Amino acid sequence: MSTSPAKRMLRALLGAVPPEPPPAPVPYSVPDYPALGPHHVRDARLFSDRGEMFRSFALPPGPVIGEVGVGAGWFSSFLIDHFRPSTFVAFDLFDLHTVPSIWGHQTSVLFEGKTHESYFRDRFAGRDTRVVLEPGLSHERLATYADATFDLLYIDAGHTYDEVKRDAEVAARKLRPDGILVFNDYTLFDVNGTPYGVVPAVNALIVRDGWQVIGFALQQHMFCDIAIRRAPAPALAPGG
Numbered sequence: 001m002s003t004s005p006a007k008r009m010l011r012a013l014l015g016a017v018p019p020e021p022p023p024a025p026v027p028y029s030v031p032d033y034p035a036l037g038p039h040h041v042r043d044a045r046l047f048s049d050r051g052e053m054f055r056s057f058a059l060p061p062g063p064v065i066g067e068v069g070v071g072a073g074w075f076s077s078f079l080i081d082h083f084r085p086s087t088f089v090a091f092d093l094f095d096l097h098t099v100p101s102i103w104g105h106q107t108s109v110l111f112e113g114k115t116h117e118s119y120f121r122d123r124f125a126g127r128d129t130r131v132v133l134e135p136g137l138s139h140e141r142l143a144t145y146a147d148a149t150f151d152l153l154y155i156d157a158g159h160t161y162d163e164v165k166r167d168a169e170v171a172a173r174k175l176r177p178d179g180i181l182v183f184n185d186y187t188l189f190d191v192n193g194t195p196y197g198v199v200p201a202v203n204a205l206i207v208r209d210g211w212q213v214i215g216f217a218l219q220q221h222m223f224c225d226i227a228i229r230r231a232p233a234p235a236l237a238p239g240g
């Protein structure tokens with residue numbers, strides 16, 4: 001016969017039964033990274049989706065844009081059509097044709113029987129924009145560019161903490177001083193529960209290196225985009 005918790009407690013107090021051991025701690029680990037404060041988001045705008053957010057960016061005419069992790073070029077197409085960049089640089093491993101399927105598509109169908117690289121090259125051939133492909137590890141390929149080259153960099157390649165951190169550090173150097181850095185998938189886990197390092201890496205960059213959020217774009221499944229820019233230098237006090 002089962003005993004109620006109150007009776008068990010009373011009997012325990014009276015010494016009739018040994019007290020129940022405390023429940024085992026539930027594993028709960030949250031990586032240690034800085035939270036954003038009000039001043040980091042003071043000038044941020046909220047958008048319904050990433051397209052809306054990117055349309056709000058005022059870039060110089062004929063900007064230089066890099067997309068770090070292009071996939072099949074779905075968003076590259078938007079970036080090229082909308083901004084008409086003088087140069088668009090596509091950073092990717094370009095090896096997805098070697099896996100049978102990706103994102104619910106057979107890669108042989110998705111890439112029209114070509115390699116990932118040939119498919120992407122053909123897809124964007126003949127545009128006014130000079131489209132440059134940079135096959136390889138994103139942080140290594142990006143590092144070959146001169147500092148302050150890009151007006152806009154979109155980071156969406158490897159999603160582990162180390163990968164995002166490496167991409168973010170190199171991207172920050174390769175961006176013009178007033179350039180915009182956007183990170184896709186500002187969320188803690190993918191759909192299978194695999195941890196993503198985007199939030200820790202982006203927050204650390206913002207808080208430790210003096211950046212501010214200028215836009216946050218919702219996504220239906222919360223694979224949101226966050227756009228950041230270097231915070232302006234504080235105005236000197238009168239007489240300072």
Ligand SMILES: C[S@@+](CC[C@H](N)C(=O)[O-])C[C@H]1O[C@@H](n2cnc3c(N)ncnc32)[C@H](O)[C@@H]1O
Nearest residue numbers: 069070071074075092093136137138156157158
């Ligand atoms: C999610 S897809 C990019 C999707 C694309 N930005 C879009 O919005 O349509 C990620 C891409 O990053 C590439 N990638 C993953 N890790 C990488 C790395 N370390 N260096 C370069 N590319 C990488 C993959 O090959 C894949 O094409």
